Amino acid sequence: MTLASRYIYALSFAIAAVGFLWPFWPLCIIGILIAALSGRYVFAIIMALLLDLGSGMPTGLLHYLFVPFTVLAIAASLLRVYASAYFLDKTPPDTL
Secondary structure, eight states: OOHHHHHHHHHHHHHHHHHHHTTOHHHHHHHHHHHHHTTOHHHHHHHHHHHHHHHOSOOGGGGGOSOHHHHHHHHHHHHHHHHHHHTOOOSOOSOO
16 A cells, blocks of 8 residues: 555545534545545445445435435546546657
8 A cells, every 4th residue: 555545545534534523514525536536446435335324314305315425436436437448548648
């Protein structure tokens, strides 16, 4: 595990935990997005499942979506996979 990975794990979990302890859900979303969009898919989905379990049933329009944080983590992970396959070119060009 690299030092950058440790920082990403710690930062995303800390932001999501602060968002959970204070009733401020945008921080939870930011923590999940940091983990998912940086390529830590399993960690993002597990963290989202834990946040969904701790938050309980959502109210309002999200009532039909039983696990909104998990759906967000899966969608962000799929977005990362799609973007890395089509938009993030790993090979530099040979000539300018």
